[in-house]
Amino acid sequence: MTRKFFGTDGIRGLTNSEPMTAETALRVGQAAGAHFLRGDHRHRVVIGKDTRLSGYMMESAMVAGFTSVGMDVVLLGPMPTPAVAMLTRSMRADIGVMISASHNPFADNGIKLFGPDGYKLSDKTEQAIEAKIEKGVKLVAAEKIGRARRIDDARGRYIHHVKSTFPERLRLDGLKIVVDCANGAAYHVAPEALWELGADVIPIGVKPDGLNINAECGSTKPQLLQETVVASGAHIGIALDGDADRLILVDEKGRIIDGDQMMALVGLDLQRRGELRGGSVVATVMSNLGLERRLQQEGIGLIRTAVGDRYVLEAMREKKCNVGGEQSGHIILSDHSTTGDGLVAALQVLAALVDSGKPSSEVLHLFDPVPQLLRNVRFNGGKAPLETDRVQQRIAAAEAELEGRGRLVIRKSGTEPLIRVMAEGDDPKLVERLVDDICEAVQSAA
Template sequence: MKYFGTDGFRGEANNTLTVDHAFKIGRYVGWYYGARQERKARVVVGKDTRRSSYMFENALVAGLVASGADAYLLHVIPTPGVAYETVDGRFDCGIIISASHNPYTDNGIKLVNGEGYKMDEDVLELIEAYIDGEVEVPLATGDAIGCTVDYMQGRNRYIAHLIASANFSLQGVKIGLDCANGAASSVAKPVFDALGADVRVINNAPDGFNINVDCGSTHIDRLRRHVVEQGLDVGFAYDGDADRCLAVDERGNVVDGDLILYVCGVYLNKHGRLTAGTVVPTVMSNYGLFKALDEAHLSYETTAVGDRFVYACMREKGYSLGGEQSGHIIFGDIECTGDGIMTSLRLMEVIRAERETLSQLCAPVKLYPQELVNVRVKDKDAAMGDAAVLGSVKRAEEFLAGQGRVLVRASGTEPLVRVLAEAPTEELCKQANGIVLEALESHRA
């Protein structure tokens, strides 16, 4: 793919991702779905809070209606809210304007199909061909021109869906929320207020420039201090588009995606809701998670890094829980994408039902120290196929004698080989990595 990566078309606003790109995406999508079904296409559009999102929204809408589609605007809403409403409102597709956890200078355009899944690659390839001028699509005229609908009721339905998913009260529970000055700012607090929680919110005053700035799931220290200073029971931090969630326990300790998978996996399995007793993490999950799942008699099936790989595995095999260390958690029985606010509600369900604190629920997991080294190489494929490198990985794991692991993988976007060691101590990590780094020396750029 030339423009669309694993998480949409992303780049610096009006540099690598321009208004012209957005207009053309709208033009092709509006024409494609209308022509395929011989009727006006219905497309729902949502955005995050960065300044350029409004510019891209206007360009997308202009393209959509010029091609004869009706554009329904959800305005500022989490990415999973667009996916939910695409299905709930029976739209042909959904468009999300967001660069997630990236700085405000970046933005992105992501498309989901009518089932709420990431858009099929064959459609994205057609859009790219149109962007590059390889095909033409007609302009709508007369009464075939589309219209724009202010669709605030769709956002309200998404909020109602989140509230309805929680069959418990949070009366008397003190909860901290870090909305990252992003898309969660207009949604998270109303959800927890409706459930009766005592909500203390930080970073929910977006100004177009402060999204993800020293806040949210990528900068969680502010929430940690907030939880401890305010004496809160738990805290939740979202990223810019609120599809991720990290938690903070009552002691101020970070509860990452691995710990969330463990806590929710054990609870769901206890109540017969974990399909095949299996959790789906990625290969980058902490070795301590795998050990804890073994001790809890739960199975796990690892995937490549990326939520799309996690969900592909879950969908293929019918698994009900998977996710990433970064806090991108998918509850397959109720959603087809990660939803940060839904993740925090599911954690609260466990805390309330088990009558334990979050630190107590996480206690069985002993996360191992990690050391990650990125090695810039001349040819990453040659490095990954080198028998000496492969042999060094085996020697490193033999050195750890079953008390850890070494993972070597090539970067998907850069000429880098990533070497990750996990072991009971930082010194053992360093020693294990050293074995592999020595073998990679001849490949360094």
């Protein structure tokens, strides 16, 4: 079934253009609410958002949608995506909603949905909700319309949860940490949690104005963090994205540590303590070959999935693994969270750093990445360039040349009309040539 609204991570788009309009948000609220009206208890939905200006509009529209089908609404205000997942489960809500476009610019927005167990919805459930959006749902009688209320202690509840994942025997005293909150959802909770654990915190990206979320800051733009870490003599830097479900680190020398290095660190640490479940780490097809080789040295497998943290989590649940993530910094630690949580992942890294007593530049670089090159080719949305004979022939030839020496990943973006071409191998010149050849073929077919 072709999906009209949901992509790889909920519904996302340019605000005031379909599907990110107030009208559609209302219909999504009605459809999702109707889908989760089960049993005779008083039904409840938890709604959080990031700091985008459009969050107010989308929040109001979704409140109208949910209450019109008889659901009570609990409003959290600006909160990280993983906080919404956690509070959905702890408050016994029937559904959770995060209004955010993650690392995208302020003009975009999105809707992420969580089930009562705190996990993102399955494809099957999203398809059922889409059908209700298209068909429409029955509204309740006037006396059964839901009520809405805001709660004031959501931040405190989440901070308590985050701190509970940090070993009680450890503190962050003596550590100078720069934390970049991307002017997003974690602008209060991240600096406060680190401070409460004893760190000397230098916060940046903590002055949201509705328009500056992810603007030259955060996990996708870590240059400011790198400069601040080096200039301040900090031990480590932490960069979150707009909804704080992804994380990028910077060592004391200003070098970037991506999700692959973090998965290696956490996976190896849990293996040494006998706490790594499933004997493997789960990552996507985009994770570096160097990660796979490093894990194999310690007898740990690497299970690869399609791109998207939801697919990582599905594989983790199926294979009973407790560590997974993406190179981009979505790190899922299922012992602590039901979704990617940048702050929880950061605390596990900080615990390893404190335990080691070594500089972050030594602790956080566990393998040398294999040369990897990713390029994007934009195409006319109505075409299918990957299906042409010329492109398929180029891909087959490249795979033959890389056999035993690297990997090739070609995929269509789930959110934009882009073909993503990635190759990695021990010979960087070969990698560049093969990527150029395939991109040229895709461009001619686009």
